[in-house]
Every structure is written in structure tokens, then in C-alpha cells.
Amino acid sequence: YYGQEIKRDVGNLVKWLFLAVVVGCVTGAASTLFSFALKGVTAYRKANEWIFLLLPVMGLIIVFLYEKIGKEDGGTNQVLSTVRSQDDVPLLSAPLIFISTALTHLAGGSAGREGAAIQLGGSIANQLGRWIHLDEEDRHVIVMCGMSAAFSALFGTPMAAAVFALEVVSVGVMYYTALMPCMIASLIASQFAAGMGVTPESFHVVDIPALSxxxxxxxxxxxxxxxxxxxxxxxxxxxxxxxxxxxxxxxxxxxxxxxxxxxxxxxxxxxxxxxxxxxxxxxxxxxxxxxxxxxxxxxxxxxxxxxxxxxxxxxxxxxxxxxxxxxxxxxxxxxxxxxxxxxxxxxxxxxxxxxxxxxxxxxxxxxxxxxxxxxxxxxxxxxxxxxxxxxxxxxxxxxxxxxxxxxxxxxxxx
Amino acid sequence: YYGQEIKRDVGNLVKWLFLAVVVGCVTGAASTLFSFALKGVTAYRKANEWIFLLLPVMGLIIVFLYEKIGKEDGGTNQVLSTVRSQDDVPLLSAPLIFISTALTHLAGGSAGREGAAIQLGGSIANQLGRWIHLDEEDRHVIVMCGMSAAFSALFGTPMAAAVFALEVVSVGVMYYTALMPCMIASLIASQFAAGMGVTPESFHVVDIPALSxxxxxxxxxxxxxxxxxxxxxxxxxxxxxxxxxxxxxxxxxxxxxxxxxxxxxxxxxxxxxxxxxxxxxxxxxxxxxxxxxxxxxxxxxxxxxxxxxxxxxxxxxxxxxxxxxxxxxxxxxxxxxxxxxxxxxxxxxxxxxxxxxxxxxxxxxxxxxxxxxxxxxxxxxxxxxxxxxxxxxxxxxxxxxxxxxxxxxxxxxx
The missing domain is CATH 1.10.3080.10 (Clc chloride channel)
Structure with a gap:
């Protein structure tokens, strides 16, 4: 009996360590590329202010792309529902969100990039899971892995990224099954991004009073x-x-x-x-x-x-x-x-x-x-x-x- | 409709801020006293090594106390079950665990003190909740508050203490309803203890290599x-x-x-x-x-x-x-x-x-x-x-x- 249990424990550990490393590298790389793309378009926008007037044109391109090839894309909400239920993030979501977020930032729209990271990571990891024929439950875990790795590479915050993936879907429930895979994937993705020259987001608080x-x-x-x-x-x-x-x-x-x-x-x-x-x-x-x-x-x-x-x-x-x-x-x-x-x-x-x-x-x-x-x-x-x-x-x-x-x-x- | 909602939000906030402050002070004070008691008996034990040989006598006293007046005391497990179900921690638990832990440490038994803190805080907070006629659900929250405040005062780790109370009962579920009360109570208890001269537990890690x-x-x-x-x-x-x-x-x-x-x-x-x-x-x-x-x-x-x-x-x-x-x-x-x-x-x-x-x-x-x-x-x-x-x-x-x-x-x- 103990033999079986040890086998299950070790097998589980090795499997998820391996998958976490793969997901961390792959989505970490995609997210690093994404980070550089956003930096590039933002620098271009700052150097060429007139491009802001093209915002309607960029909007038209984005809507066109989603109308033509991204009809089934439900954005961040869909990624969240994939974690909890039998849903899917199409692989197409990854390039779509990559391009449309870059276009939004190029023309100076007021938007973030973490939704993009979550969709990018979720979509790639989901596809990886399909290729290696993971079952339903393991696919939930690998999607969380992808979300946190992409988030982590973009912001340089591995711990918050991992916990975010566990915490956000159902508030009050922590999907601890995915704790180890998400932490390892996040750490690897952030190290990868840092190694490629993405600087982690950090701000220096200048004045911290005593608590009274x-x-x-x-x-x-x-x-x-x-x-x-x-x-x-x-x-x-x-x-x-x-x-x-x-x-x-x-x-x-x-x-x-x-x-x-x-x-x-x-x-x-x-x-x-x-x-x-x-x-x-x-x-x-x-x-x-x-x-x-x-x-x-x-x-x-x-x-x-x-x-x-x-x-x-x-x-x-x-x-x-x-x-x-x-x-x-x-x-x-x-x-x-x-x-x-x-x-x-x-x-x-x-x-x-x-x-x-x-x-x-x-x-x-x-x-x-x-x-x-x-x-x-x-x-x-x-x-x-x-x-x-x-x-x-x-x-x-x-x-x-x-x-x-x-x-x-x-x-x-x- | 919005008026009602705002009233509920504000009422809830004020009520729990107030209760958290009370619990933080009361269990913080009890836990501070406990901390000094343990320091005192440990110092005495170190100065008088012969007292170790009285370990069997201390054991007899502890067993006697629990057999005579603490029959219903289920220890830390009972506090945990109070958080989740309709259970109760008798007020008597507080002095019992205080004395018996001090006796254990006086004679040099190998034991901790966080179980004692949890029982001390849980028991006092439960009694407070009874006195002010909190309903069942609020009593769960106040017991968590007491656990975290006592833990926090003893170790000087308010954040870990608060999250521990939310996390330990059902692993994978975070009782976020109690997040704010526990955090506030923990912060107050740790500040109180620090003000009274209890030094927070902290250790200096001398050599941290780079992650590779x-x-x-x-x-x-x-x-x-x-x-x-x-x-x-x-x-x-x-x-x-x-x-x-x-x-x-x-x-x-x-x-x-x-x-x-x-x-x-x-x-x-x-x-x-x-x-x-x-x-x-x-x-x-x-x-x-x-x-x-x-x-x-x-x-x-x-x-x-x-x-x-x-x-x-x-x-x-x-x-x-x-x-x-x-x-x-x-x-x-x-x-x-x-x-x-x-x-x-x-x-x-x-x-x-x-x-x-x-x-x-x-x-x-x-x-x-x-x-x-x-x-x-x-x-x-x-x-x-x-x-x-x-x-x-x-x-x-x-x-x-x-x-x-x-x-x-x-x-x-x-």
C-alpha cells in the first residue's frame, strides 16, 4: 500500500515538475516577446504622436480580426471558465490577443496588458495540454500554469502571478492542486524574461511612516x-x-x-x-x-x-x-x-x-x-x-x- | 436599493473593525502575558537544571487538571471545529492551556506554544462572542480573530497569523469573510505585544545564493x-x-x-x-x-x-x-x-x-x-x-x- 502511494506521489511530482518547466519556458518566451512588442510600439507611439489619430483605424482592424476569425473568443472570461469547467481556449486566441493589444498600445488606447498575458498563456498552455492528451482535470491545471507563467514573465512578479491563477476563478477557493506547477512555471518564466532583458516592474516607495x-x-x-x-x-x-x-x-x-x-x-x-x-x-x-x-x-x-x-x-x-x-x-x-x-x-x-x-x-x-x-x-x-x-x-x-x-x-x- | 446596500456595507465594516480592535487588545494582552510567562519559566529552567527531573510531577498535575476540570477540552482540534461547525470552546480552556503549557516548559518538555496560543485566543474570543450575543456565523469569525490575534502577539507575525486562521481549517478554502477582522486583530495584537516588550521572532539568514x-x-x-x-x-x-x-x-x-x-x-x-x-x-x-x-x-x-x-x-x-x-x-x-x-x-x-x-x-x-x-x-x-x-x-x-x-x-x- 505504501509502495503504491509513494509511486503516485513521485510520479505526480515528476510529471508536474516537467510540465511546469515546459509551460514556463514556452509561455515565458511568448510573453517575453509580447513584452518587447509592447515596449516597441509604445516607444514608437511616443516618438510619433500623430499615430494617436489612427486609433479609429486600429479599432477597425481589431474588430475586423475578431469578427472574421475570432468569433468564438471570449477573452479573459473564457480563460477563467476553462479553469473551472469543460471549456476551451482556441489556439487562435494567442496571436489575436497579441496583435490586437499591440495595436491598441501603438495608437495610445488606455488599456492594460495582463488580460492579454492571461489569454496568451492560457491559450498556449491549453493547446500544449491537448497535444499531449492530458485529461480534463489536468488541463485545468495546465491552463492555470500558462496564465501564471505569462503574467509572471510580463510583470516580473512570480509569486503574485502564481497565486493570482489559483485565487481569481473562485474567490474563497484556492486551487492548491495547481500550486506547485504554477509556482515553478512562474519562477521559470520570470527568470527567462529577466534573462532576456525584461526588467521586472518595481517602484520605490520613498516614505514609509511607522504604524501608529x-x-x-x-x-x-x-x-x-x-x-x-x-x-x-x-x-x-x-x-x-x-x-x-x-x-x-x-x-x-x-x-x-x-x-x-x-x-x-x-x-x-x-x-x-x-x-x-x-x-x-x-x-x-x-x-x-x-x-x-x-x-x-x-x-x-x-x-x-x-x-x-x-x-x-x-x-x-x-x-x-x-x-x-x-x-x-x-x-x-x-x-x-x-x-x-x-x-x-x-x-x-x-x-x-x-x-x-x-x-x-x-x-x-x-x-x-x-x-x-x-x-x-x-x-x-x-x-x-x-x-x-x-x-x-x-x-x-x-x-x-x-x-x-x-x-x-x-x-x-x- | 443602493442605500440599503451601502448601509449594510458600512455597518458590517464598522462592526467588525470595532470587534477586531477589542479582540486584538484582549487576546493580544492575554497572549503577551503568556509570552512573558513562558520566557520566565524557561529562564528559571535554564538556571535550575534539576527541575527537569520534576517532569513526571508536572505531567501528573497537568493530567489531573484536565481530568478534573477540563474533560470537555478537545485542544486545538476543537478550536478548528468551532470555526466550521456549531461547536464551542469552553472559557476554562484558556487558563487550563496557559497553566499546563507553562508547566510543560518549566520542566523542559519538548513542546511548542502555538497550539496554546490558538486555544487561548479561540477560547477568549468565543466567550466574547457569547457575551455580546453574536449569532452562529459571526462567532466563527470572532474565533478566527482570536486565534490569529493570540498567534500574532506570541510570534510577532501578524500576516502569517491572520492567514493561518483563514487557511488551516479547510485546506483549499479561504475564509475571506474573516480576512479583515483577522488582519486588523493580528496587527493590533502584534503592536500591543511589541509595545509591551515582546520581541518578534526573527532570524537572520546569512547567505542567500542567486536562483539558478x-x-x-x-x-x-x-x-x-x-x-x-x-x-x-x-x-x-x-x-x-x-x-x-x-x-x-x-x-x-x-x-x-x-x-x-x-x-x-x-x-x-x-x-x-x-x-x-x-x-x-x-x-x-x-x-x-x-x-x-x-x-x-x-x-x-x-x-x-x-x-x-x-x-x-x-x-x-x-x-x-x-x-x-x-x-x-x-x-x-x-x-x-x-x-x-x-x-x-x-x-x-x-x-x-x-x-x-x-x-x-x-x-x-x-x-x-x-x-x-x-x-x-x-x-x-x-x-x-x-x-x-x-x-x-x-x-x-x-x-x-x-x-x-x-x-x-x-x-x-x-
Whole structure:
């Protein structure tokens, strides 16, 4: 009996170590390429500002691609449902999301890139699983592996990437079966990316006060504010989607009108700061403690207008930007270090829109270092409790009530 | 509709912030007192070595106390079941575990103190919940709050303490309803304890190599070894319990014979290093990279002989000691920094016996710092996958299979 058990344990370990290494290398490589592509198009966009006016054209190309060859592509939601049920991510999703995210960033749409990474990784890993004839249950695990490896290579945050894949699908349930494969794949992917010259995202928090009754209470206020902002973010995304669907039924017209709105708002604001993922706004908020008061609001509006018009990329990096700029404003208002408030705001809004508290805490460690730990804990846990059942992904479920210790298993509100 | 929702959100937030502060202060204070008591008795034991020979007498007192007034006390397992079902921790548990753990440490039994902290915090918080007439579901949350606050005050690791309470009862399920209350209570308890002069447990890892193919693979081997050691630890505890139950049915005789065995083994080994929690062995292994080759084995045997004879305290800190000393030996064998191997061994064996990977990673950060993160991730995730369904707590369930992505919901093997 013990012999059999040892055989099963060792066999399982060796199999998943091997698969994790393969997935880590393959999706890590794809994600590294993706990272360089995004850097390239962003640099080009900055050097050639006129290209922003081509946003409607890029939109048309993206919609055309998805209408013609990507009809069955359900985006990030589909990847999430693949983890939980018998669904599939078509292999075609990988090049589609790669190209359309690059085009979105080339023309300066306000969009992230983690959604792209998740789809890229999920799609490649799913295909790998099909080729080697993994059964249904193992395919769930390999898809999580691919998600986390691609995320990890792009951001240089292996720990948060691995836990995100385990945590995001069903909030309150941790798919620990995939813990080891995801961790190993993430570590390998991030090492691979770092070796190829992708620098991990990290920001230097300049001023971390001591935790006291005063600073702690101020952080509670910042965190409640972040929870409200994350609800607003979800509501605005949803409202814009509703308006588009009501008034602009044709996807081609929708993307052109959406792009024109983005151009109009941007010209009014006279800044290119909100284009792309907004990493510079995050850096400014965290590292200098400075930001425009309504930056968070404009980022929300421009992201909703861009993403819901049909552009691709993801909403998470914009949510980072919204959180960091809002936190920074709150810090300046309350007289608490705006730098740590920006860092906490980023983690807290991320937690509010994804309902992934552990990932939020870990991402703060990996991006900002470990020193501000007490503040990250306060910000993330309060934001989780106060952000209700809103979320970015309609295929995410919240398994246990946020208010009572009981089973609810409800879908998030998008 | 929105008005109602906002009211519910705000009400819930304020209620739990308030309760968390109360629980954090009350159990934090009790746990601080407990910490000083343990320090006092340990210092006395070191100054007066003869007291070790009174171990059988202390055992008799402990058994007498539990036979007379603690019949309904189920120890840590009962606290765990209170979180999940309609169970109760009697208030009497708090003073009982306080006194009996102090007596165990006074006479140099090989035992920990986290089990005591969990029972102390769980019992006090449960009573608080009863006094203010919390309903069933809220009482689960407040018990988790108490567990984490007491753990946090004792070890100075608020993050790991909070996540441990959420994670340990049902592995694979995170009781996020309690996230905010537990985090806040833990932070307050640890600040309280630190303010009273309890120094947080932390060890300085002296040599952290870069992650490469070679160091990574060596760490995989160390982690597999740790998983095996954690299985052996659980099996030895169980085997000793079985032998005691078979040959020594009378609890008074059992505790006297057990104590005499502990004395005999200790006299044979001619060292007092294995007495108490073994924190000095951990410090030596992590900070100097040195340890006796079979230290881990003796610690396992002495802990099993002590704890299963009827002494109190807990098995977790001994498991830290077992992991650190074993990791150190493996590091010296493999030519990988014994210091980082000791730190990883501690986290990996803790993960193996408690099946709590996130807590294990966080505890490594809080005790050893963030720098060795890649190694902690490898060690903990491999140990989780390779340690099978063994565990310290018979009331713990593993909700998802470790081998296939499916629901199993089975009890751990003790």
C-alpha cells in the first residue's frame, strides 16, 4: 500500500515538475516577446504622436480580426471558465490577443496588458495540454500554469502571478492542486524574461511612516476610499458597455465612435499621460508623491471608453494606475505619506476589482518591497471587505459571503 | 436599493473593525502575558537544571487538571471545529492551556506554544462572542480573530497569523469573510505585544545564493526531503500515541512513563538543546548554518514522547525546529547555503504538517525577510505537493485533491 502511494506521489511530482518547466519556458518566451512588442510600439507611439489619430483605424482592424476569425473568443472570461469547467481556449486566441493589444498600445488606447498575458498563456498552455492528451482535470491545471507563467514573465512578479491563477476563478477557493506547477512555471518564466532583458516592474516607495493609531486610521480611510473607487471603476465600465450596446449596435461603428471619444477627451485634457497602461503615472505617484487630483477619474473614463469599444489589453494595469493616483491624492489630503498611500491604493483598488486579497498583498511586496507590509495588509483587507460583490470578470464567482461566514457562490457584478 | 446596500456595507465594516480592535487588545494582552510567562519559566529552567527531573510531577498535575476540570477540552482540534461547525470552546480552556503549557516548559518538555496560543485566543474570543450575543456565523469569525490575534502577539507575525486562521481549517478554502477582522486583530495584537516588550521572532539568514538551475534543483531535493520528514513527524506522533494508548491506558501512569522516557533519552543525549520549543536550535541552524546531523530525529522523538504523553503546548514550533535542523543538514550535504536551506526547511516542514502553503510562505517572509523569496516558493510548493494527506490536526479537511483538480473534502491523516 505504501509502495503504491509513494509511486503516485513521485510520479505526480515528476510529471508536474516537467510540465511546469515546459509551460514556463514556452509561455515565458511568448510573453517575453509580447513584452518587447509592447515596449516597441509604445516607444514608437511616443516618438510619433500623430499615430494617436489612427486609433479609429486600429479599432477597425481589431474588430475586423475578431469578427472574421475570432468569433468564438471570449477573452479573459473564457480563460477563467476553462479553469473551472469543460471549456476551451482556441489556439487562435494567442496571436489575436497579441496583435490586437499591440495595436491598441501603438495608437495610445488606455488599456492594460495582463488580460492579454492571461489569454496568451492560457491559450498556449491549453493547446500544449491537448497535444499531449492530458485529461480534463489536468488541463485545468495546465491552463492555470500558462496564465501564471505569462503574467509572471510580463510583470516580473512570480509569486503574485502564481497565486493570482489559483485565487481569481473562485474567490474563497484556492486551487492548491495547481500550486506547485504554477509556482515553478512562474519562477521559470520570470527568470527567462529577466534573462532576456525584461526588467521586472518595481517602484520605490520613498516614505514609509511607522504604524501608529493615527497612521493606521488614516490608512483605513484611504482603503475605504479605494473600495469606493473600485466600485465606481466597475460601474463605469459597465455603464459605458451598456451605452455602447444601446446606441451603437454595429461593432465597427462602435469602435470608431469610441476611438473618436477617446481622442476628443485626450485633446481636451492636453496630455498623453493616460495613453497605454499608465505606468508612468504610477511611478510618479509612488516615487514622487505627486499626481493630478482627478487623474484617477480620467483614467477610469478613458479606460472604459477604450476597452468597451472593442480594444484589447486588460483592465488590471489601468486599475493599478487608478489606485495609485487616487491613493496619492488621498495621502496628500490626509497628510499621510502620499508615496505609501499610492502604493497601498494600487494594491487596494486591484483587490477591489479582482477580489483577490492574497494576490494583492503579494503584488505589493513584489513591486514595492516588504517594508510597508502593515499598511498593505490594512489597505487590502479593508478594501476586500468594503468593495461589495463588484468585479471585472463576469465568470468569477465569490464562493463565501463577504458579510457572513456562509456559502453563497454568486457571480460577481460587472 | 443602493442605500440599503451601502448601509449594510458600512455597518458590517464598522462592526467588525470595532470587534477586531477589542479582540486584538484582549487576546493580544492575554497572549503577551503568556509570552512573558513562558520566557520566565524557561529562564528559571535554564538556571535550575534539576527541575527537569520534576517532569513526571508536572505531567501528573497537568493530567489531573484536565481530568478534573477540563474533560470537555478537545485542544486545538476543537478550536478548528468551532470555526466550521456549531461547536464551542469552553472559557476554562484558556487558563487550563496557559497553566499546563507553562508547566510543560518549566520542566523542559519538548513542546511548542502555538497550539496554546490558538486555544487561548479561540477560547477568549468565543466567550466574547457569547457575551455580546453574536449569532452562529459571526462567532466563527470572532474565533478566527482570536486565534490569529493570540498567534500574532506570541510570534510577532501578524500576516502569517491572520492567514493561518483563514487557511488551516479547510485546506483549499479561504475564509475571506474573516480576512479583515483577522488582519486588523493580528496587527493590533502584534503592536500591543511589541509595545509591551515582546520581541518578534526573527532570524537572520546569512547567505542567500542567486536562483539558478543548480541552486533551484538542489532546493527541490531539499524540499522533497522536508516533505518526507514532515510525513515521518506525523507518523511518529501517531505511532507513539498508539503505543501509549495500547500499553498505558491510565493517563496518570502514561504521563509518568512518558516523562521518564523523555528524561532517559535526554540524559543519554547529554544535552538540554531539545527542551522547550527548540528556538535556539533554529537560530543556530539559520544563523550559523550548523547543527547535529540527527538533531531533527531526536526532536521528533522527544516531541512525540512529550506531547502524546499528555503534556501541552503544540507541535508547530517543534516542527519549525525539525525543519530548520533537517534543512541545515541537507544544505551541508548538497553544498547549498545551509542557512537558506534551514530557513526553507522550516517553512517546508511547517507546510508539510499543516498543509497551509500561503501561511508557510508568509511566515518565512516575516521571520527571515523577503530576500530569499524564490527559494521559499520552491520549498513550500514542492513540500505541499509531496507531503500527501498527512497532517497534525485530525479536524482539518483537505478540500481539493493534491493530485487531480477535483473535490475530495477528506480529513487529514494524523
Amino acid at each position: 493609531l493615527e497612521t493606521g486610521l488614516k490608512m483605513v480611510i484611504v482603503a475605504v476610499g479605494c473600495a469606493v473607487v473600485s466600485i465606481i471603476f466597475c460601474m463605469v465600465l459597465n455603464a459605458v458597455a451598456g451605452l455602447y450596446a444601446k446606441w451603437l449596435k454595429n461593432p465597427y461603428i462602435r469602435v470608431v465612435v469610441g476611438a473618436c471619444l477617446v481622442i476628443a477627451v485626450t485633446l481636451l485634457l492636453r496630455t498623453d499621460e493616460y495613453m497605454g497602461s499608465g505606468a508612468e503615472l504610477i511611478a510618479k505617484a509612488v516615487e514622487t508623491g505627486q499626481t493630478d487630483t482627478f487623474a484617477f477619474l480620467w483614467k477610469i473614463i478613458l479606460t472604459a471608453l477604450t476597452m468597451r469599444a472593442g480594444f484589447r489589453g486588460g483592465e488590471i494595469v489601468p486599475s493599478f494606475c487608478v489606485g495609485a493616483t487616487f491613493g496619492c491624492v488621498m495621502g496628500n489630503l490626509l497628510g499621510l505619506s502620499p508615496s505609501i498611500c499610492a502604493a497601498c491604493g494600487m494594491a487596494a483598488v486591484f483587490c477591489g476589482v479582482t477580489n483577490c486579497p492574497i494576490t494583492s498583498i503579494l503584488i505589493a511586496f513584489e513591486m514595492f518591497g516588504f517594508r510597508g507590509v502593515s499598511f498593505y495588509l490594512i489597505a487590502v483587507s479593508i478594501s476586500y471587505a468594503a468593495s461589495g460583490y463588484y468585479g471585472l470578470y463576469k465568470n468569477q464567482t465569490i464562493v463565501y459571503s463577504k458579510y457572513k461566514a456562509k456559502y453563497v457562490n454568486r457571480h460577481t457584478r460587472v | 538551475l543548480e541552486t533551484g534543483l538542489k532546493m527541490v531535493i531539499v524540499a522533497v526531503g522536508c516533505a518526507v520528514v514532515s510525513i515521518i513527524f506525523c507518523m511518529v506522533l501517531n505511532a507513539v500515541a498508539g503505543l501509549y494508548a495500547k500499553w498505558l491506558k491510565n493517563p496518570y501512569i502514561r504521563v509518568v512513563v512518558g516523562a521518564c522516557l523523555v528524561i532517559a533519552v535526554t540524559l543519554l543525549l547529554r544535552t538540554d538543546e531539545y527542551m522547550g520549543s527548540g528556538a535556539e536550535l533554529i537560530a543556530k541552524a539559520v544563523e550559523t548554518g550548523q547543527t547535529d546531523t540527527f538533531a531533527f530525529l531526536w526532536k521528533i522523538i522527544l516531541t512525540a514522547l512529550t506531547m502524546r504523553a499528555g503534556f501541552r503546548g503544540g507541535e508547530i514550533v517543534p516542527s519549525f525546529c525539525v525543519g530548520a535542523t533537517f534543512g541545515c543538514v541537507m544544505g551541508n550535504l548538497l553544498g547549498l547555503s545551509p542557512s537558506i536551506c534551514a530557513a526553507c526547511g522550516m517553512a517546508a516542514v511547517f507546510c508539510g504538517v499543516t498543509n497551509c502553503p500561503i501561511t508557510s510562505i508568509l511566515i518565512a517572509f516575516e521571520m527571515f525577510g523577503f530576500r530569499g523569496v524564490s527559494f521559499y516558493l520552491i520549498a513550500v510548493s514542492i513540500s505541499y505537493a509531496a507531503s500527501g494527506y498527512y497532517g497534525l490536526y485530525k479536524n482539518q479537511t483537505i478540500v481539493y485533491s493534491k493530485y487531480k483538480a477535483k473535490y475530495v473534502n477528506r480529513h487529514t491523516r494524523v
